[in-house]
Amino acid sequence: MAELAQPADAAGSGRSSxxxxxxxxxxxxxxxxxxxxxxxxxxxxxxxxxxxxxVWQTCTLSLLAYTGASQFALAGTIAAGGSLVAGATGAxxxxxxxxxxxxxxxxxxxxxxxxxxxxxxxxxxxxTALALAQPGPAAARTxxxxxxxxxxxxxxxATLAGAFGADKIGSPQSFGLDVIGPxxxxxxxxxxxxxxxxxxxxxxxxxxxxxxATPLLPPxxxxxxxxxxxxxxxxxxxxxxxx
Amino acid sequence: MSGTWIxxxxxxxxxxxxxxxxxxxxxxxxxxxxxxxxxxxVPVALLAALVAVQAGAKGSALVFDPARLAxxxxxxxxxxxxxxxxxxxxxxxxxxxxxxxxGIG
Numbered sequence: 001m002a003e004l005a006q007p008a009d010a011a012g013s014g015r016s017s018x019x020x021x022x023x024x025x026x027x028x029x030x031x032x033x034x035x036x037x038x039x040x041x042x043x044x045x046x047x048x049x050x051x052x053x054x055v056w057q058t059c060t061l062s063l064l065a066y067t068g069a070s071q072f073a074l075a076g077t078i079a080a081g082g083s084l085v086a087g088a089t090g091a092x093x094x095x096x097x098x099x100x101x102x103x104x105x106x107x108x109x110x111x112x113x114x115x116x117x118x119x120x121x122x123x124x125x126x127x128t129a130l131a132l133a134q135p136g137p138a139a140a141r142t143x144x145x146x147x148x149x150x151x152x153x154x155x156x157x158a159t160l161a162g163a164f165g166a167d168k169i170g171s172p173q174s175f176g177l178d179v180i181g182p183x184x185x186x187x188x189x190x191x192x193x194x195x196x197x198x199x200x201x202x203x204x205x206x207x208x209x210x211x212x213a214t215p216l217l218p219p220x221x222x223x224x225x226x227x228x229x230x231x232x233x234x235x236x237x238x239x240x241x242x243x
Numbered sequence: 244m245s246g247t248w249i250x251x252x253x254x255x256x257x258x259x260x261x262x263x264x265x266x267x268x269x270x271x272x273x274x275x276x277x278x279x280x281x282x283x284x285v286p287v288a289l290l291a292a293l294v295a296v297q298a299g300a301k302g303s304a305l306v307f308d309p310a311r312l313a314x315x316x317x318x319x320x321x322x323x324x325x326x327x328x329x330x331x332x333x334x335x336x337x338x339x340x341x342x343x344x345x346g347i348g
Contacts, residue, residue: 024328032329036336057251064255067262074254084250092257097289102265104282107273111266120263125293132286176339179314182297183335185290186315190322192287199287206288207295214300226292230284237280 024188026139030130030146036180037126038154044071045162051079055163062159066121066152069220070094076219094220100227101128108132108140122148129188198233205229310348314339 024030041062048058053075061071070091077087102123108131111119122144131144192199206226213222273279298315299305317338321331342348 029328032332036332053247053251057247060251061255064252065258067258070254070258074250078247078250084246088250088254088257091254092261095258095261098258098262099265100282100285100289102262103268103273104265104286106266106268107270109266116266117263120266121259123262123265125290128286129290174340174343176310176314176336176343178297179311179318179335179339180332182294182311182315183318183332184328185294185297186318187322187328187331189287189290189294199284202284202288203291206290206292210292210296211299211305214296214305215303217303219300219302222296223289223292226288227285228288229292230281230288233284233288234277234281237277 024130024133024143026130026134026143027146030127030143031150033126033130033184034147034150034152035154036177037184038151039158039177040068040181041155041158042162044068044075045159046165047072047079047162048075048159049163049165051075053078055160058163059156059160062156064121065091065095066155067095067098067124068155069097069223073218073220090218094224097125097224097227098123101125104128105131105144108137109144110137110141119144119148122152124148124151125185126151129185133188133191198237202229202233205232308348310339310342313342313348 044062045058048061048071049055053061058075061074065071073094074087074091077090078084102120105119105123105128109119127144127147130147131140134140134143189203193203206229209226209229210222213225217225273282294315298311299307301308314335314337318331318335321334326334339348
């Protein structure tokens, strides 16, 4: 399956036989990741209300858009006095990275009908990263839904609390919670980095593109631009020979 | 309905539609080897970009936050030592929290 498309140097390694010690457990680690990252909903709730959104509007975004970068972008544009059309357009454009994730997830999750409509809502950086770090499709599906459930509940509860000013109780930063996101993403792509030179090149390229573009583009856009590293990697890879 | 409500609902609908779009791509499209390889590599590129930006930027400004970088360095050490996922993120958060408690970063 997917392993066939791996370059030759990845044969027998990587996701087909991840090192047991570092492979995240789909349920336990998914729930944990959702709890840890979901707390940043406090910051969104506070930011959105101070931008002038009502508590209901703030919570609607977390319930239905459910994608942090886009939500922050809309609130930020409104706070800066930008037009609502520009705010919504920018937010939706930022959501396009989730299309790329769900494109990758479609074969793994194999969801149809109502399950697909539900799964679509749950496509985020976190659920994608945890699902793709699993050794097989069944664990990937479990990890995806565990992360989705935990993160969705935490993110929405934290949004509501933040909208009511709970962010003033204490800064998540002082507990080091802001480092959990990047540390978790790094841990989750680590097995992929070990699996091949192309993967390492794509990761380094993506990181370099995003850092270089950060001062030039609005937040979130540099991440989407990093997809060009994947495009370059795909074009440079030898096409897989299907059996 | 206020303009803000319309912006909120349009944003929500647009973001949801984009998530759904990738899940509804016909399977035969993904049989194209180059497209499949691209789809496989996209999360690697985007998540690596997220790590870099979350480590070294605040908004559109590049920042140097010693506590955050030390936390990530602790995560790298834990990963090299093949620590479990939970230990990796606890090492990262704990390192950053201790340094901030000490007034660094």
